[in-house]
Amino acid sequence: MKGSQLLVLGAALTASAAQASTQCGAALPGDKRVLENARYQVAYQTSVNPVPVGTHFIVDFAVCPRGKAAAPSSVRVDANMPDHRHGMNYRPKVITIAPGLYRAEGLLLHMPGRWDLTFDLVTGNTTQRLASTLRVE
Amino acid sequence: MKHGGFAAVAGLAVVLAGTPYAQAPVAPAAAPAPAAAPAAPAAPAPVAFTEAQLRAIQALGPWPTPVRADPSNRVSGHPDAIDFGATLFADPRLSRDGTLACATCHRAGRAFTDGLPRGLGAVDVDVDRNTTTVQNVGGQRWYGWDGAADNLWAMSLRPMLDSREMGGNVAHLAALVRTDPVLQTRYATVFGQPPSGDDEHVAVDVAKALAAYQETLVTGRTPFDDFRDALARGDTEAAARYPAAARRGLAFFVGEGRCTMCHSGPRFSNGEFGDIGISYFIAPGKVDAGRHGGIAQLKSSRYNLLGPFNDDAKRATATSTRHVALEHRNYGEFKVPSLRNVARTAPYMHNGSIPTLREVVRHYSNLDENRLHADGERILKPLGLSKYDTDDLVAFLESLTTPLAP
Numbered sequence: 001m002k003g004s005q006l007l008v009l010g011a012a013l014t015a016s017a018a019q020a021s022t023q024c025g026a027a028l029p030g031d032k033r034v035l036e037n038a039r040y041q042v043a044y045q046t047s048v049n050p051v052p053v054g055t056h057f058i059v060d061f062a063v064c065p066r067g068k069a070a071a072p073s074s075v076r077v078d079a080n081m082p083d084h085r086h087g088m089n090y091r092p093k094v095i096t097i098a099p100g101l102y103r104a105e106g107l108l109l110h111m112p113g114r115w116d117l118t119f120d121l122v123t124g125n126t127t128q129r130l131a132s133t134l135r136v137e
Numbered sequence: 138m139k140h141g142g143f144a145a146v147a148g149l150a151v152v153l154a155g156t157p158y159a160q161a162p163v164a165p166a167a168a169p170a171p172a173a174a175p176a177a178p179a180a181p182a183p184v185a186f187t188e189a190q191l192r193a194i195q196a197l198g199p200w201p202t203p204v205r206a207d208p209s210n211r212v213s214g215h216p217d218a219i220d221f222g223a224t225l226f227a228d229p230r231l232s233r234d235g236t237l238a239c240a241t242c243h244r245a246g247r248a249f250t251d252g253l254p255r256g257l258g259a260v261d262v263d264v265d266r267n268t269t270t271v272q273n274v275g276g277q278r279w280y281g282w283d284g285a286a287d288n289l290w291a292m293s294l295r296p297m298l299d300s301r302e303m304g305g306n307v308a309h310l311a312a313l314v315r316t317d318p319v320l321q322t323r324y325a326t327v328f329g330q331p332p333s334g335d336d337e338h339v340a341v342d343v344a345k346a347l348a349a350y351q352e353t354l355v356t357g358r359t360p361f362d363d364f365r366d367a368l369a370r371g372d373t374e375a376a377a378r379y380p381a382a383a384r385r386g387l388a389f390f391v392g393e394g395r396c397t398m399c400h401s402g403p404r405f406s407n408g409e410f411g412d413i414g415i416s417y418f419i420a421p422g423k424v425d426a427g428r429h430g431g432i433a434q435l436k437s438s439r440y441n442l443l444g445p446f447n448d449d450a451k452r453a454t455a456t457s458t459r460h461v462a463l464e465h466r467n468y469g470e471f472k473v474p475s476l477r478n479v480a481r482t483a484p485y486m487h488n489g490s491i492p493t494l495r496e497v498v499r500h501y502s503n504l505d506e507n508r509l510h511a512d513g514e515r516i517l518k519p520l521g522l523s524k525y526d527t528d529d530l531v532a533f534l535e536s537l538t539t540p541l542a543p
Binding site: 053054056084086088089090091092093105106108110111112113137 | 192193196397398399401402407408409410456457459460461462464466516
C-alpha cells in the first residue's frame, strides 16, 4: 500500500522536478529529516519513528543533487555503531521507486545506543557519504 | 502520554532512593575501624534509578508478550496441533533407534534443558553444544546457538535428522506417522488429510506440530516482572517487595554494566549473536564456527522461510533471512541466550563450560579481552566486580526465574 503510494508520489516528483529540487523529499509524506553536503541533499523518513531496537524497518529517501552535481549512479544505505566498531547484521537492499526516490529495506538495529545511518551516493569513482545519527533505546 | 508515564516512573525513583535498606544482604557496617584493622567495605548505597535506567527497565517487559501465530506454520496456535505436538514431543519413536524423544533432552522438570554441558545423542556421543531450553521459543528471529534455523519448525526438524542426535530421516518420520493408527488419525485431524506419500512433506508437518506445542511453553512471571510492572503503575508498596540486592544488580545490569546492549527486551536477548570470549574449540584442531557456519547452513536449507515449506505465500516473516549478512566476524559468535528462568538452565554458554550463574558473572568480571575477535565489537570490558557487586548481580539474575509452586 505504502509502496504504491510512493510510486504515485514518485511520478509527481518527476513531473515537477523544479519544485523537488527546491524542496528535497517533497514526495515523502510525513516527517522527514534532511541531510546535506556541498553536492547533495538527502531527505529521508523511517517506516517506524522512533526506530526501535531489534525490529526491521524501511527507509524511504530522496536524493537531490545540488548545483551542477550529477545524479548518483547508485545508492547504498547502511548503519553502524561507531562506538562499538560494528554495523548491522543485515544488508539492506535499495530499490529505486522513481528517479531520485528510493526505498531501503532490511535494516535492523540490534542494540540500543548511537547508530549512524549512512547514505552512500556513488558517481563514477566518487562516493559521497551523508550520515544521520539515530539514538535508539 | 508516553512521556507522562515515564515522568511518573521517574518520580518513583526518588521514593526508591529513600527506601530503607532493610532488605540488603548483611554487609560490614561503615563505622570507623580500629586503626590497625583493614578498612571495612562500605555498605552499598540505596538504589536510585536514573530516568534512562527506568526506561531501560520498562523495555524489559511486559511479560508475557502477546502470542502471535506463526504465519509460516499453518497449524500454529491450533489446539489439535498443540496436543499432537505434545504427544510427539514425548515419543521416542521419532528417533531412529527408538530411544530418544525430544523430551529426553528437553526435560520439563529442568526448564526443558538436560542439565548437561553438552547434549547426548542417540549414538551415545556428546554433541558439540549445550542443550537450549525450548521455553519462550515462539516468535524468535533465529533458532539454535548458531541461528541456522529461521523458524521453529525447521529447528524442530533438525535434531530428528541429525545423525549425532535422534539420527532419523524424513522416511523414518513419515513411516511412523503413516503406520501408527493413532498418529495417523491425529495427523489427519490436524492437517485435514491423512499423511501423503511425500516423506519430506509429512516430516515437515510433524515438525510443525512439534513447533505448535513448543510455542505454548512460556515461562511464568518473575519477581522482576512484578517489580517492573509496579514501577510502571507507580505502586511503591509493591515495588518495595523486590529485594534490595536484586534492585542493585538491576541498576548495574541496565546501567554501568551495559548488559542490555545484548540482553534486551522482554526475553532478555536481542536475538542476535556475539563473541564473549568463550573458547570455540570443540577438540584439538576442531572449531565450532558458530554463527558463520549457521548462516551458511541457513542459506542452503530447504527448510528456511524462503523455501518451499513456508506456508505463508507472502513470506511475511522472511525479511531477516533475505537480508542477513555473512561477515568474517561471525566466526565464533553464538546466540545471545534469553535470561528468563536462567537460574534453572545451568550449565551456561554454547558449550556448557560454565557451571553456575556466579561463575558466569565472574567470567564477565574478569573478561580476557585478548580472547575476543580483533575485528569484533568493543562493547565488552572486564566488569571488575567486587564480591558484593557479584552477589547483587546474581540476585538480580535469580529474580528472572519463575518461583516454583509451593
